[in-house]
Amino acid sequence: GESVGLHLPTLSVQEGDNSIINCAYSNSASDYFIWYKQESGKGPQFIIDIRSNMDKRQGQRVTVLLNKTVKHLSLQIAATQPGDSAVYFCAETVSGTYKYIFGTGTRLKVLA
Amino acid sequence: GAVVSQHPSWVICKSGTSVKIECRSLDFQATTMFWYRQFPKQSLMLMATSNEGSKATYEQGVEKDKFLINHASLTLSTLTVTSAHPEDSSFYICSARDLGARAFFGQGTRLTVV
Numbered sequence: 001g002e003s004v005g006l007h008l009p010t011l012s013v014q015e016g017d018n019s020i021i022n023c024a025y026s027n028s029a030s031d032y033f034i035w036y037k038q039e040s041g042k043g044p045q046f047i048i049d050i051r052s053n054m055d056k057r058q059g060q061r062v063t064v065l066l067n068k069t070v071k072h073l074s075l076q077i078a079a080t081q082p083g084d085s086a087v088y089f090c091a092e093t094v095s096g097t098y099k100y101i102f103g104t105g106t107r108l109k110v111l112a
Numbered sequence: 113g114a115v116v117s118q119h120p121s122w123v124i125c126k127s128g129t130s131v132k133i134e135c136r137s138l139d140f141q142a143t144t145m146f147w148y149r150q151f152p153k154q155s156l157m158l159m160a161t162s163n164e165g166s167k168a169t170y171e172q173g174v175e176k177d178k179f180l181i182n183h184a185s186l187t188l189s190t191l192t193v194t195s196a197h198p199e200d201s202s203f204y205i206c207s208a209r210d211l212g213a214r215a216f217f218g219q220g221t222r223l224t225v226v
Contacts (some may be wrong), residue, residue, distance in 0.1 A: 001171050008153050043205050043217035100215055102156045
């Protein structure tokens with residue numbers, strides 16, 4: 001397979017604080033990046049995406065930052081809520097290949 | 113966003129039997145669908161790319177005779193786990209891409225082989 005995962009790292013944040021989840025991607029040719037949220041027993045849910053011609057994109061309470069120089073992607077969640085507790089995956093793809101490669105994932109725990 | 117429906121959401125089968133999992137794009141046509149496998153606390157591992165009307169493309173290390181994929185229409189792909197064994201127990205997830213290249217995922221199928 002394309003991505004062999006390790007045991008998931010965990011990020012614990014207090015409710016109301018901002019969360020930053022990081023991802024290092026592998027292919028310098030990748031030009032489209034996506035963040036997914038996965039709750040237990042469910043499929044991944046799209047959060048936000050960004051193309052390589054951008055370095056920042058904002059959504060509702062979420063911001064994705066892309067640093068192509070160091071092949072780094074981050075997801076910022078503002079005012080983290082208990083419902084944000086889940087596993088977050090970044091995915092990368094090269095346009096035209098139709099293949100997504102997933103990162104190892106980060107478990108976000110929101111503390112009340 | 114587009115909806116991808118996967119069925120069943122969970123299945124328990126006996127060793128040696130075969131199990132079929134369906135993946136449907138409900139409101140868009142998907143010429144390409146993907147099948148992933150996910151072990152507990154791990155990331156999604158791409159198993160194969162399913163192309164409508166042609167043979168699937170399998171990732172290295174994935175047995176094509178073990179995991180049969182059929183993409184008979186623009187809205188349906190099926191994954192059949194043949195002669196299932198306990199080590200095939202896993203969470204299987206499909207996805208489908210729309211014209212905008214964004215992938216939408218099904219809700220996953222929990223397979224338990226006893």
